[in-house]
Amino acid sequence: MEIKDLKPSLIWGLFDQITAVPRPSKKEGKIVAFLLDFAKAHGLEAEKDEALNVIIRKPATPGKEQLQTVILQSHVDMVCEKNSDVQFNFETDPIQTYIDGEWLKAKGTTLGGDDGIGVAAALAILVSKEIEHGPIIALFTTDEETGLTGANALNPAFLQGDILLNLDSEEWGEFCVGCAGGKNTIGTFTYQLETAPPDYFWFEVQISNLKGGHSGSDIHKELGNANKILARYLYALSQQAPIVLSKIDGGNLHNAIAREASATVGIPIASKEKASVQLNLLQADLLTELPAEDRKVQLNIQSTTAPAHAIDAKTGTNLILALYALPHGVMGWSFDMPGTVETSTNLASVKMKEDHKIVVTTSQRSSTASAKNSTANMVTAVFKLAGAAAKSSDGYPGWKPNPDSAILHVSEAVFERLFHKKPLIISIHAGLECGLFKEKNPKLDMISCGPTIMGAHSPEERLEIPTVEKWWAFLVELLKNIPAK
Numbered sequence: 001m002e003i004k005d006l007k008p009s010l011i012w013g014l015f016d017q018i019t020a021v022p023r024p025s026k027k028e029g030k031i032v033a034f035l036l037d038f039a040k041a042h043g044l045e046a047e048k049d050e051a052l053n054v055i056i057r058k059p060a061t062p063g064k065e066q067l068q069t070v071i072l073q074s075h076v077d078m079v080c081e082k083n084s085d086v087q088f089n090f091e092t093d094p095i096q097t098y099i100d101g102e103w104l105k106a107k108g109t110t111l112g113g114d115d116g117i118g119v120a121a122a123l124a125i126l127v128s129k130e131i132e133h134g135p136i137i138a139l140f141t142t143d144e145e146t147g148l149t150g151a152n153a154l155n156p157a158f159l160q161g162d163i164l165l166n167l168d169s170e171e172w173g174e175f176c177v178g179c180a181g182g183k184n185t186i187g188t189f190t191y192q193l194e195t196a197p198p199d200y201f202w203f204e205v206q207i208s209n210l211k212g213g214h215s216g217s218d219i220h221k222e223l224g225n226a227n228k229i230l231a232r233y234l235y236a237l238s239q240q241a242p243i244v245l246s247k248i249d250g251g252n253l254h255n256a257i258a259r260e261a262s263a264t265v266g267i268p269i270a271s272k273e274k275a276s277v278q279l280n281l282l283q284a285d286l287l288t289e290l291p292a293e294d295r296k297v298q299l300n301i302q303s304t305t306a307p308a309h310a311i312d313a314k315t316g317t318n319l320i321l322a323l324y325a326l327p328h329g330v331m332g333w334s335f336d337m338p339g340t341v342e343t344s345t346n347l348a349s350v351k352m353k354e355d356h357k358i359v360v361t362t363s364q365r366s367s368t369a370s371a372k373n374s375t376a377n378m379v380t381a382v383f384k385l386a387g388a389a390a391k392s393s394d395g396y397p398g399w400k401p402n403p404d405s406a407i408l409h410v411s412e413a414v415f416e417r418l419f420h421k422k423p424l425i426i427s428i429h430a431g432l433e434c435g436l437f438k439e440k441n442p443k444l445d446m447i448s449c450g451p452t453i454m455g456a457h458s459p460e461e462r463l464e465i466p467t468v469e470k471w472w473a474f475l476v477e478l479l480k481n482i483p484a485k
């Protein structure tokens with residue numbers, strides 16, 4: 001069994017062609033040329049913008065001219081990951097696909113089903129002579145995977161439609177109707193270097209063995225944040241005895257929940273035992289507070305030689321108070337989508353830098369712009385109280401779920417008619433290209449759906465073959481039933 005034997009042959013044949021065209025993120029020249037040639041060969045009007053985003057227009061089929069214009073949107077780039085024992089050049093080599101039961105896979109590399117199958121579906125609709133539909137704009141964006149830069153730079157004239165179907169979801173049976181926007185807020189502490197008291201007990205405290213996770217899709221799990229745990233310990237200890245900080249470090253990426261944090265701390269010799277007593281108390285408390293997957297958390301202290309220098313006492317105290325006071329986790333739940341996080345903030349990292357600076361990075365997300373901004377302001381207020389300089393990035397916009405969306409209601413009705421069950425309606429707490437589209441054309445009515453892809457962004461990526469046929473049947477039926485203008 002090969003790809004060309006799969007049904008529906010139109011979409012699979014096109015997917016097969018696309019897998020032969022190299023298309024790493026930021027190197028989309030070949031696939032863009034492929035799309036423009038494709039449009040030309042089929043007598044369709046095409047345009048590209050400066051970011052190499054492409055649109056191809058197809059007029060309505062006879063009798064359907066009055067329907068709303070549908071933008072079929074997919075991204076052309078793919079994540080390029082391979083197993084270390086595989087020789088493969090993503091800039092020149094075609095993806096080697098094979099069928100394993102109900103799954104299409106690639107030999108040791110990412111498959112590029114994300115979002116090659118979306119591209120293939122759009123092309124199939126463009127060339128089909130059988131489907132009935134209103135006016136179609138197929139929109140192909142670049143560089144989705146490394147920061148949505150194609151969508152961000154998209155020519156707004158490419159979004160002159162009424163409905164946008166995003167073809168980049170990875171769970172068949174789910175309709176995504178919202179996503180979060182995000183921004184980072186960074187606090188910078190400037191400290192004086194002071195002589196470290198040599199007659200103190202000096203030790204390193206380490207928080208480790210937390211699970212960590214994505215600050216968007218995992219934030220509702222209430223996982224432990226190593227930065228917060230470290231701050232809680234240092235605060236508790238500072239209430240027992242004067243403490244001096246000489247080093248602090250925690251977390252890493254702005255979009256990850258911190259798994260590890262550490263600090264080098266001095267405490268008067270007479271209070272030495274309090275360092276381990278407070279640690280044991282905290283460890284016991286955490287085991288009753290943290291979710292099961294985080295109960296392997298380790299809190300350790302190890303004595304160390306006295307450092308030459310330490311952070312001045314006032315800045316050290318302000319830093320501990322700020323880290324303890326800074327919010328982290330879910331800030332609000334969606335009213336329209338029960339069980340979905342609307343707003344969150346992540347206390348991502350604490351890093352010592354040159355010039356006596358300590359940089360604290362935080363990251364806010366929300367599908368509601370005002371809630372995102374208010375949370376960033378709350379974080380800024382804590383930094384200001386602690387005497388730190390604070391700055392928020394512009395960030396990227398979200399897509400707030402619209403319970404009155406016409407395309408959602410039509411999609412639900414078509415899905416139920418075809419499959420005799422209800423689809424799952426979800427909103428994700430992470431960024432999607434749709435947020436940027438909504439910002440450029442606020443009138444767009446949008447929905448996202450796709451066939452099932454597992455293991456995306458890794459060599460385990462696989463596409464569930466039967467879901468492609470169902471998705472295709474759904475798209476064909478949906479296009480027929482688009483509301484009139």
Ligand SMILES: [Zn+2]
Nearest residue numbers: 114115144168
């Ligand atoms: Zn994708």
